[in-house]
Amino acid sequence: MMQKLRSLENKKALKLIDKILADIDRVGIITNTLIEDLKTLRPFAIEEEIPLVVKVIRLTYEHIEKYETFAIPIPDDEPIEGEEMITDEAVVPEESLYYVIALLKDTSKKVNVADLRVYCNALIAYAEEN
16 A cells, blocks of 8 residues: 655755756756765755655656766656566656656555655666666
8 A cells, every 4th residue: 555655844854856847848958966966965854754756866866977868768657467567658758757747646545646756666676787
């Protein structure tokens, strides 16, 4: 059973998420700025004790530091049994990164938590394979 997580409530954290989303939308993935923003965001999630958000943020900025892009596809709406991710479509790094960051804003929704878990697992699997 999936537990319901609290959402980030800190106004500075939410403002920073909005800034990150606006930056991705406007200029795409600028690695140094994005990594710094994510590293600034992470302590807010630690403070609010939302471990899944803390982990996804860390895995995301570590992935971007190492690969200089975001190579994780957006989770499929209805996963095929035994397969969590879309595999037949090309990854659009900006779209997928935008989506995962947007999920961080509201972790009170089960579907958002489920997608964050898929991202978490995919980021770990990608790091192990590459």
